Amino acid sequence: MSGRTAGADPGEVTGERRQLLNGAYRLLGSLAEAEDAVQEAYARWYALPDPRRDEIASPGAWLTTVTGRVCLDVLGSARARRERYVGAWLPDALPGHPGHPGRPAGPSCDPADQLVLDESVTMAFLVVLEAMTPAERVAFVIHDVFRYPFAEIAGVLDRTPAACKQLAASARRRVRDGSPAPAGGQAETVRRVKKAWEAKDIAALVDLLDPAAVMTAEGGGLAGAALRPVAGGAHIARYMAGIADRAPGLELLERPVNGTPGLVARRAGTVLTVAAFDLAADGRVARIWVVRNPEKLRGWAEDGAPSAR
Secondary structure, three states: OOOOOOOOOHHHHHOOHHHHHHHHHHHHOOHHHHHHHHHHHHHHHHHOOHHHHHHOOOHHHHHHHHHHHHHHHHHHHHHHHHHOOOOOOOOOOOEOOOOOOOOOOOOOOOHHHHOOOOHHHOHHHHHHHHOOOHHHHHHHHHHHHOOOOHHHHHHHHOOOHHHHHHHHHHHHHHHHHHOOOOOOOHHHHHHHHHHHHHHOOHHHHHHHEEEEEEEEEEOOOOOOOOOOOEEOHHHHHHHHHHHHHHOOOOEEEEEEEOOEEEEEEEEOOEEEEEEEEEEOOOOOEEEEEEEOOHHHOHHHOOOOOOEOO
């Protein structure tokens, strides 16, 4: 999650924030929770007496360990909270810069602008991470994504390096079993889905969807969304056409979602829905994740337009 620093230079300590935030988001799937975890780690760092801070040879490693422990605690309590959540809970959908899988470059106060959007932050990957135990998730993300040695992950999980290695191996199997081989042409497939959806062409949508496709929608009780996943390409196609019938004036836009091609739906400039896609090996859509909770759409305002509130 973090590079190495020497000594306790304030600039170097502060410079760890981006790496810590990237790690925490992948661990938690929530940008707000990730930011809180990193803030908590820094609060603990600055609460240390000066002599204690001076003794720490690698502040970056210390901050990584503390952030990991905070995330582990949050993951433990998040399961109970998400069981009470209205409908499905999905990881935060993050906007990317059009034409580029990451966020715009340059200084920004927006935490989302500090995230690197790569294959470890796609919606498909984050959903697989959600199925892991908290310890598996921490061991896997910190080791496989951020290349941290198991000897140091042991300090995060309070387990032996061998146990951490086993946790990461178990998580790796989950990723392998839960993530099909990437299919090319996602941008073109999403474009065709957009056109068929706009035309309410159920037959075209069925052709684009895997027969075993699953759509999961999140409204959080604050926006209309199916409370259970919609399974089957034909059922999803009819559901999508029904949405188009009930939402006149809805504008569909092709936009990167967590670094991969997706769709954004807005009305009168207000973003109402963000959809992420995953393709089967044959190039048809296998999974659709639809975020409609307005609290998760605040970062999606475009060109000064408001997001849903």
